Amino acid sequence: DTGVSQDPRHKITKRGQNVTFRCDPISEHNRLYWYRQTLGQGPEFLTYFQNEAQLEKSRLLSDRFSAERPKGSFSTLEIQRTEQGDSAMYLCASSLAGLAKNEQFFGPGTRLTVL
Amino acid sequence: GNSVTQMEGPVTLSEEAFLTINCTYTATGYPSLFWYVQYPGEGLQLLLKATKADDKGSNKGFEATYRKETTSFHLEKGSVQVSDSAVYFCALSDQGSGYSTLTFGKGTMLLVSP
Numbered sequence: 001d002t003g004v005s006q007d008p009r010h011k012i013t014k015r016g017q018n019v020t021f022r023c024d025p026i027s028e029h030n031r032l033y034w035y036r037q038t039l040g041q042g043p044e045f046l047t048y049f050q051n052e053a054q055l056e057k058s059r060l061l062s063d064r065f066s067a068e069r070p071k072g073s074f075s076t077l078e079i080q081r082t083e084q085g086d087s088a089m090y091l092c093a094s095s096l097a098g099l100a101k102n103e104q105f106f107g108p109g110t111r112l113t114v115l
Numbered sequence: 116g117n118s119v120t121q122m123e124g125p126v127t128l129s130e131e132a133f134l135t136i137n138c139t140y141t142a143t144g145y146p147s148l149f150w151y152v153q154y155p156g157e158g159l160q161l162l163l164k165a166t167k168a169d170d171k172g173s174n175k176g177f178e179a180t181y182r183k184e185t186t187s188f189h190l191e192k193g194s195v196q197v198s199d200s201a202v203y204f205c206a207l208s209d210q211g212s213g214y215s216t217l218t219f220g221k222g223t224m225l226l227v228s229p
Contacts, residue, residue, distance in 0.1 A: 041222070
């Protein structure tokens with residue numbers, strides 16, 4: 001399968017714990033995006049990378065959130081001191097900059113439940 | 116800022132019925148418009164897109180026309196199937212973000228019964 005993959009698919013954690021999610025984009029894609037989707041809502045943009053540079057961050061991305069893409073390939077999203085309001089589906093997408101107005105391909109998501 | 120408004124669901128139809136899901140948008144500049152579909156237990160998939168006014172996107176029997184004068188991008192299908200049951204999201208990206216970030220509507224669930 002050469003699509004976007006995410007790991008883990010599900011994560012249950014206790015409030016106050018740290019969690020880290022991983023995203024592997026389509027191999028030739030240079031842009032990688034993180035979105036958050038809560039129940040009954042559409043995905044909301046969090047941040048995106050072009051190669052290893054983080055080019056934009058939403059104001060939704062509080063100080064407890066950090067994302068990295070160290071070698072311009074896979075990316076990690078870490079949430080420190082999780083809160084119940086962080087419970088959501090975290091989606092990753094990738095695209096090839098300049099191609100078809102950056103058509104984005106999405107992974108299956110990581111569902112986070114904070115108890 | 117940018118926003119997308121979709122009709123609320125669920126939309127419940129019988130097989131072979133005609134489908135319309137309304138979508139209107141607010142954006143600066145000239146956005147690109149998209150419909151994504153999310154089948155149960157799966158990730159978002161791009162269904163169709165249009166990048167300029169009067170463009171018609173189409174795929175798998177679904178169509179949507181970019182109407183700049185009414186800032187709309189309504190999704191239509193002439194004859195739905197049970198397998199079309201899913202959540203449909205309208206989205207846009209605009210020049211202000213370099214056509215990078217997507218702004219989504221809340222989604223509309225479609226339920227098709229045999």
